[in-house]
Amino acid sequence: PQIVELLGAGTVCAERAVDVESEQSAWRDAIVPIAQGCAGRCTYCITRVARGRVSSYPIEDLVSRIRGYVATGIRDIKLTGQDTAAYGMDVGETLATLMDSATLVDGDFRVRIGMMDPLTALPILPDLIRAYASPKVYKFLHLPVQSGDDGILDAMRREYRVADFERIVTEFRRAYPEISLSTDIIVGFPGETEDAFAGTMDLVRRTRPDVVNVTRFSPRAGTPAATRQDQIAGWRVKERSRRLTHLRISIAREIHEGFVGRxxxxxxxxxxxxxxxxxxxxxxxxxxxxxxxxxxxxxxxxxxxxxxxxxxxxxxxxxxxxxxxxxxx
The missing domain is CATH 2.40.50.140 (Nucleic acid-binding proteins)
Known part of the structure; x- marks a missing residue:
């Protein structure tokens, strides 16, 4: 019951770890979960406990579902999972291979790739960028960084560096200059100093995401982060959240205003x-x-x-x- 409650309350992992596995939404789209579980060991998240290690659905089954949706007139296909870039690591396949197979389905439709972790995206980066070239794939990248400070990333046990995140963003933008970037950031993780938070603000200024999902750290029972003694005062977390929110709104508005007239x-x-x-x-x-x-x-x-x-x-x-x-x- 506690795990269900925690998942329902939401976390910052993988579409907030709430991938509503509905067969079809109210409009002309379809949600297709591609795997269960997570490859990460984040200290703040309950997803690994609740969903276990990565368990991928067979490519042929997923392609069959997509083909069926397209045949009924569905034009908007959303591939989801706790971490889509981890797809296939349990069966010797990759997300890029799945994308290649999915976009071979006949018909006019678009595929949106759900959240992917920098840890699992980096090893398949060249193939992933190539697979995005299909006109059927939305040029949209949801890549949660969580913090712009390597020390905080270590404390979170994210297992990548800030530079890794920036490399992925840079290489995607080199191939697709106007790709839409969405990222997630946790504000007020235990031990986050003002300098560490400043690093996060600087990262957002450098990479200029279209969307920044800002989450105030909230301890989840059963996670290592919940027992840390260096919790950040609530008022300070709120103040940092306001500053980051102001920055991300300013950037998003500037990006969107640049499309006027096009x-x-x-x-x-x-x-x-x-x-x-x-x-x-x-x-x-x-x-x-x-x-x-x-x-x-x-x-x-x-x-x-x-x-x-x-x-x-x-x-x-x-x-x-x-x-x-x-x-x-």
């Missing part, structure tokens, strides 16, 4: 509020269209405004297959 390929994904429609670009950036449009259709939108969380655009053409926004020219 015409981007989109896929309509779900109805929005008050007669609007939500869509995704090829780099998985959200676009709000001011009109009601059919869901699951490709088109082109002219971007009219950039906001903190999304773009505002207008549909300007019938569905077609233009070159991906995230691809190099």
């Amino acid at each position: 015409e981007l390929p989109i896929l309509t994904t779900e109805p929005g509020k008050a007669g609007t429609t939500l869509a995704r670009t090829d780099a998985y950036r959200q676009v709000v269209l001011p009109s009601e449009e059919p869901i699951g259709e490709f088109g082109v939108a002219r971007i009219l405004a950039g906001r903190e969380a999304d773009l505002v655009g207008e549909l300007i053409s019938a569905p077609r297959y233009p070159r991906s926004e995230g691809m190099d020219s």
Whole structure:
């Protein structure tokens, strides 16, 4: 019961360790879990205890599910797991191989790759970047760094360096200059000094993620981090969270404002509020269209405004297959 409660409460690992394994959402998308378990040993997370080591589903079964979804008109496929880059390490396969097989399925659709850990992404980096080249793969990278300080990463037992995270980001951006980067950061981990937090702020300034999911450290019963004596005062954690949130909002707005006036390929994904429609670009950036449009259709939108969380655009053409926004020219 405690494990279920902890998973329900959420952690910062792997889609918050709550990969809702629904067969299909309310709109024209499908969630496809590719594995269970985690390769990490993070001191703050209960996922390894709850889900165990990595256990991957067979590629042929996953491809069959994807083929079935596409045949019914699903256009938006989400591959999920506690750590998608760990896929296949238990059976001699890799995430890149799965991506290659999935994108060979006939039909017009997009695949979003879920959160991957730098620890498991780094060994397969060249193949992973190559697999992203398919126009069917959203140019979207969810790569949680958790801290910009190597000492804190050691205390978290993340088993990679800040430089490893930056290398992955740099190489992906070299191949796909406008790839959308999402990362997760824990603020106030036990032992985090002001200098360590400053390192995190500097990392965010250097790498400029499109999305930063900020989590205030909260001790989870049964984890090593919960028993540490150097817990950070709550008021200080809140203050650091506010500073980081202000920074990430500023960066996100600047990035999105840079798209104003451009015409981007989109896929309509779900109805929005008050007669609007939500869509995704090829780099998985959200676009709000001011009109009601059919869901699951490709088109082109002219971007009219950039906001903190999304773009505002207008549909300007019938569905077609233009070159991906995230691809190099």
